[in-house]
Amino acid sequence: MIRVLLAEDQAMVRGALTALLNLEPDIEVLGSAADGETAWRELQRLKPDVLVTDIEMPGLTGLELAQRIRRHELPMKVIIVTTFARPGFLRRALDAGVGGYLLKDAPAEGLAEALRTVHRGGRAIDPQLALEAWSDADPLNDRERQVLRLAGEGHSASDIGTQLNLSHGTVRNYLSEAIGKLGAANRIEAYRLARQKGWL
Amino acid sequence: MIRVLLAEDQAMVRGALTALLNLEPDIEVLGSAADGETAWRELQRLKPDVLVTDIEMPGLTGLELAQRIRRHELPMKVIIVTTFARPGFLRRALDAGVGGYLLKDAPAEGLAEALRTVHRGGRAIDPQLALEAWSDADPLNDRERQVLRLAGEGHSASDIGTQLNLSHGTVRNYLSEAIGKLGAANRIEAYRLARQKGWL
DNA sequence: ACCCCCGGGTGACGGTTGTCACATCCGCAC
DNA sequence: GTGCGGATGTGACAACCGTCACCCGGGGGT
Numbered sequence: 001m002i003r004v005l006l007a008e009d010q011a012m013v014r015g016a017l018t019a020l021l022n023l024e025p026d027i028e029v030l031g032s033a034a035d036g037e038t039a040w041r042e043l044q045r046l047k048p049d050v051l052v053t054d055i056e057m058p059g060l061t062g063l064e065l066a067q068r069i070r071r072h073e074l075p076m077k078v079i080i081v082t083t084f085a086r087p088g089f090l091r092r093a094l095d096a097g098v099g100g101y102l103l104k105d106a107p108a109e110g111l112a113e114a115l116r117t118v119h120r121g122g123r124a125i126d127p128q129l130a131l132e133a134w135s136d137a138d139p140l141n142d143r144e145r146q147v148l149r150l151a152g153e154g155h156s157a158s159d160i161g162t163q164l165n166l167s168h169g170t171v172r173n174y175l176s177e178a179i180g181k182l183g184a185a186n187r188i189e190a191y192r193l194a195r196q197k198g199w200l
Numbered sequence: 201m202i203r204v205l206l207a208e209d210q211a212m213v214r215g216a217l218t219a220l221l222n223l224e225p226d227i228e229v230l231g232s233a234a235d236g237e238t239a240w241r242e243l244q245r246l247k248p249d250v251l252v253t254d255i256e257m258p259g260l261t262g263l264e265l266a267q268r269i270r271r272h273e274l275p276m277k278v279i280i281v282t283t284f285a286r287p288g289f290l291r292r293a294l295d296a297g298v299g300g301y302l303l304k305d306a307p308a309e310g311l312a313e314a315l316r317t318v319h320r321g322g323r324a325i326d327p328q329l330a331l332e333a334w335s336d337a338d339p340l341n342d343r344e345r346q347v348l349r350l351a352g353e354g355h356s357a358s359d360i361g362t363q364l365n366l367s368h369g370t371v372r373n374y375l376s377e378a379i380g381k382l383g384a385a386n387r388i389e390a391y392r393l394a395r396q397k398g399w400l
Numbered sequence: 401a402c403c404c405c406c407g408g409g410t411g412a413c414g415g416t417t418g419t420c421a422c423a424t425c426c427g428c429a430c
Numbered sequence: 431g432t433g434c435g436g437a438t439g440t441g442a443c444a445a446c447c448g449t450c451a452c453c454c455g456g457g458g459g460t
Contacts, residue, residue, distance in 0.1 A: 009305075010283065010304040010305055011304070011305055011306055011307045011308060012217075012281065012302070012303075012304045012305070012306055012307070012308045012310075012311060013213055013216065013304055013308075014308065015220060015307065015308020015309065015311075016213065016216035016217045016219065016220040016308055017212075017216045018308075019216065019219045019220040019223055019308070020215060020216040020219040020220070023219055081212065083210065102212070103212075104210040104211070104212045104213055105209075105210055105211055105212070106211055106212055107211045107212070107215065108211060108212045108213075108214065108215020108216055108218075108219070109215065110212075111212060111215075143437085143438095151388075152388070153388070153389075153392070154384070154385060154386055154388035154389030154390075154392060156385070156386070156415095156416070156417090157416075157417070158416090166438075166439090167438075167439055167440080168416095169438090169439060169440060169441085170437085170438050170439060170440095172416090172417065172418070172419085173418095173419090173420095173438080173439085174438095175417085175418075176417090176418055176419060176420090179418075180418095180419090184354070185354065185356070186354055186356070186417080186418080186446090187388075187417080187418090188351075188352070188353070188354035188387075188388060189353075189354030192353070192354060343407085343408095356445095356446070356447090357446075357447070358446090366408075366409090367408080367409060367410085368446095369408090369409060369410060369411080370407090370408055370409060370410095372446095372447065372448070372449085373408085373409085373448095373449090373450095375447085375448075376447090376448055376449060376450085379448075379449095380448095380449090386416090386447080386448080387447080387448090
């Protein structure tokens, strides 16, 4: 019997996944949590074999949860189930030692199978995503990332300069760099590109 | 027996919701679709009592689907189930005559109940959202919406002009209007504001 | 016929953005 | 100390953006 804890912030999806997994004779859903902190507490209380978690949750993200489990050397496996096909996310997840990384776009039948694989000590990584993850690395440095993030929120160059204690000229240089590296036509496009790669 | 068709683009969520609903003795999931066009075809083929649909789907959105059902005077009810607590979306949904509007944040148990209510001819609208919906109206007209959407994707004024057969000056006029109406400082902020209200 | 509103366009203004070449400062290797 | 590289700044230029006042043509009222 595989004992599972579920962490997912959308209540309806949480309930539906519970129903789905409970259909499997060899899987038991011990409980579920709506945010990272709750998941962390339940984890220690229930000691499940596997944690199935979303990434985007209030408080503590699924990635941070995975890192924390590794740091404390807890014995359970982790499977990430998320909407976001961002190479950067998968990369961070693998660094945190997760056993599985599935997309919500993947067929539901695969989830139970992935659970069994990971429980046996195997890995279940979405295949096409696995390719991309190691193909192109984040070309942005810290300054470029900061500046681009603020620009994407609608701030002007002088605005950003004030916030980061830089001159507006320097901000524009960083933006120009970032736009160039990403092959974008302007800051808006650059922001979108970086975001969808999980680099922001 | 309530006969249901499910439209939802994320396969895993689709499968999980199917499992959830099939647990109910008085509900039968006839089938499901991953995008709006498929849903529209399945709708005519299967003639379900109720359509349960997401909003954000490739091709045809759930809102457009609801409008089309109303226009063709098909006899089925519609329930929207979405992540987005945007007043503008609920508004458009109600205008399209939907029977229910639930958030994925709401508890899963409520879905079956909402289905029964709507099937009986009642309405199931998320309560706190219902309040906000009538508070502030969308100030944008069609042109402003189109132009703002494209601008938010990183296109320049001349770019947008070409796509919409407008002069670049006119595009800038519309953008200026939209920025003013939304109280934003530039197109980027305007885009973000409109988006989070569900007006885009 | 008249007027007025509406969608669209024009032209001009000052500010912002994207690009580039070059300057400055600091730390670190040798 | 010399030299190099990274981080930050400057100044200039062309293009683009945001704003405004105004123009044009075609419906609809009346």
